[in-house]
Every structure is written in C-alpha cells, then in structure tokens.
Amino acid sequence: MSTPILAHRAVLLEEAVAALAITTDERRDGIYVDATFGRGGHSRAILARLGPAGRLIALDRDPAAIAAARDIQDPRFVIEHAPFSELAAVLDRQGVARVQGVLADLGVSSPQLEDPARGFSFRADGPLDMRMDPTRGVSAAQWLATATEQQMREAIGGYGEERFAKQVAKAIVDARARESLLRTEQLAAVVAAAVRTREAGQNPATRTFQALRILVNRELEEVALMLPQALARLAAGGRLAVISFHSLEDRLVKRFLKAASADSLPPDLPIRARDLPQQPLRILGKAQRASDAEVAANPRARSATLRAAERTDAILDLAVLKHALTEHGPDAWRS
C-alpha cells in the first residue's frame, strides 16, 4: 500500500507532552510509550525532551503510520505495528517491564480521514473500508453486507448517537437489496435520504460514518483493553495522558481514571480521604481542551479532551477497576 502524502497536525501537543513530565534527569532517561504514532507529532516532541539514555516505544495499527515512522532515525526510538490493545505484549517483546509515561492520542489521523482510498470520508468517494489496519478485520462494506437491521440500528444509534438510526438502518437494508454498498458515496446518499433533520454545518452522514468507524475498528474495546495494561506497566510517578475525540471514548477514559483514583469513592463516605487506602492513580487537574487559537488553526482540535493521571506507589488490584470497563472490554481482565 502506498503512503499518502498528507500531514497530520498534532492536537494538544504541548499540553499532552507536558503531562508526561519529562522534567528531571531521571525522567528524561526513562522509557515512554506513544501508543498512537500517527505521523509522529507527539513522538518527535517526546524525543526532543528525552536524555541520551531515554527510550520511546511507539505503536500504531496503521501500516501507513509505520511507513511514515521510517523518517525518524533515532536509536532511542522504536515502533511496532500493533493495536494498542496489545501494549503489554509489545513491551514484553521490547524487554520492558515498567515505563515512565504512556500517551494515547485516540481516533483517526488526518491522513486517514483525508485519503479517499481509506474510505473514512463521506466527502470524497472511495471504497467503503474504514479500517485503520487494512491488513486485519472486516471492512465497513463487508459488515454492512451481512449485519442485520437490528445490529445496524444498535450500532448507528449507540456509536453514532444518531436519532434516526432506525430509519438509516432500514434504508441501508433496502438499498443493499438493490445493489451492493461498496463506495462511500453510495452510503452517504442512502443515509442523507433517511435522515430527516439537518444539523447546522453537519453532513447528514456524519453520525453514521462515525458509528461504522468505531464499530469496524472496535475503538472502544481497544481503549478498554489498553487502559489497564498502561496502568499495570506504569512505574510509580509514571504518567498516563489520553486525548479523546468523541464523548463515548472520553466517558470511558474518565470512568477508568475515576475508578483507579480516590475520585471514585462516594462523596458522603464518613472517612477522611487521607485515612483511606491509597489508590493506584492520582488524577492531574481537570480535563483540558484546546485553546481558541489552536482550534482556529486546526478545527480538528475542537472536540479534543486531554485527561492525565499519575501512578502512585499503591499496590495495583486491577480487579477493583473491573466495573469501569467491563461493558467494553471484558477481555482486559483475563490475564
């Protein structure tokens, strides 16, 4: 597959890298993970802060991102083609037990969105694929060819938060009885005819395309599997920084951080916080959003939310956090 010559502008770059606190000599020579290399905006900023003995282990599930990483010629840097749900296995392969920081900048990159051949966009016609890793799994077209109307309705309503999910699912089932749905333009037209109310400034296919993208890439399951692995591999004082781009993802991150920190305790508990057993994470400040200036320069930053937390030295009992994620990632708790 050819590498699209399209750029990605890193979102919340300074804020996310600052959250990793690569500030002391010891931390500069630590090991960090960029779980979502993309085009390497965050990776390059991390490398610029690392000391000579520091290391950066990057992952991406998209072969085009892996190809783009060849530009980084730095002995402190390594990248693996893997989904971040396999973070622990990647670290094992790299011979790494504990890390000082994990960054995840979730969702899709601009090169993925803007290359019609990837099938993410309703604006330009292309094959209806939408896989971030086209070497694995089922494309959007394949899923739509076999899913039941009920499955479509649930996915489009649940992942797309589309009010007209019922009508869209029916329209897709009717359309696929007439012809195979193989192109983004075909699907966008079917959805546009089924969605009755237009949201200002939004293409009627936006929500359905978002739903299919989340479904095809198992985006929420991936996050639910990655978070406990990241927590389990953080050294005491290590930082976790996650940027999410839609509310379903952000809700999952927020619930996990709360469950792993004292914030998860009921506020009316008749005990003082300092008398409670220490929790494995300490949430760092409030969720951060991009500044007006960043949004003006990069509209994609508008929906970004950064959450960060620090690993304490409390003993980790992952089972205690289970309820925060079971909805999306029961497998996360197997090992």
Ligand SMILES: C[S@@+](CC[C@H](N)C(=O)[O-])C[C@H]1O[C@@H](n2cnc3c(N)ncnc32)[C@H](O)[C@@H]1O
């Ligand atoms: C928003 S972009 C990251 C951009 C990057 N921070 C930069 O500065 O260029 C998200 C990237 O994460 C990758 N990605 C998304 N979900 C993933 C997953 N579950 N495992 C591995 N990579 C993933 C995508 O392929 C995409 O390249």
